[in-house]
Amino acid sequence: MKIALWTIGKPHEPYVKAGVEDFTKRLSRYFPAEWQIIPVPKNAASMPEPEQKKREGELILELLRPDDYLIALDERGKGLSSEALAAFLQQRATESSRQMVFLIGGAFGIDGAVLKRAQLQWSLSALTFPHQLVRLILAEQLYRACSILRNEKYHHK
Numbered sequence: 001m002k003i004a005l006w007t008i009g010k011p012h013e014p015y016v017k018a019g020v021e022d023f024t025k026r027l028s029r030y031f032p033a034e035w036q037i038i039p040v041p042k043n044a045a046s047m048p049e050p051e052q053k054k055r056e057g058e059l060i061l062e063l064l065r066p067d068d069y070l071i072a073l074d075e076r077g078k079g080l081s082s083e084a085l086a087a088f089l090q091q092r093a094t095e096s097s098r099q100m101v102f103l104i105g106g107a108f109g110i111d112g113a114v115l116k117r118a119q120l121q122w123s124l125s126a127l128t129f130p131h132q133l134v135r136l137i138l139a140e141q142l143y144r145a146c147s148i149l150r151n152e153k154y155h156h157k
Contacts, residue, residue: 001092002099003033005138006063008056008106009131011037016136023139030146031093035135038063040106049108057111060103069097070118073104073134077121082155085141086148088120102142104134 012020027033041055092100147154
């Protein structure tokens with residue numbers, strides 16, 4: 001199973017880049033993992049918010065393959081503990097999901113059409129985080145979940 005980490009926006013900012021790269025490399029010991037940064041649509045600054053979300057959604061839906069298992073990070077999504085995330089990854093691997101796509105939306109969130117396509121809407125927290133930090137948290141939590149599955153020392157409970 002491959003893990004694809006997709007985000008709308010700019011490249012990783014220097015203050016998170018090293019951490020994102022480190023945890024992605026660690027995650028890759030368990031599953032192939034790769035980031036895809038999807039640029040904001042052209043002229044996004046002059047678009048109304050709903051139009052920008054729609055355009056971003058169209059880009060995402062074009063990139064998805066029919067057999068991709070999409071997890072949309074959304075503030076209204078289901079909360080998972082680190083242990084529950086580990087069990088979820090194990091279930092997906094057991095069921096032979098070819099590629100899991102973890103999607104971080106744009107500044108205004110994820111378009112409804114993409115949320116409908118998602119097999120899971122996941123909330124990292126009730127708190128609001130900057131998009132750049134969400135990238136780091138996502139990579140770290142996926143690595144943590146894998147270390148839980150292997151009963152490694154990284155996760156202490």
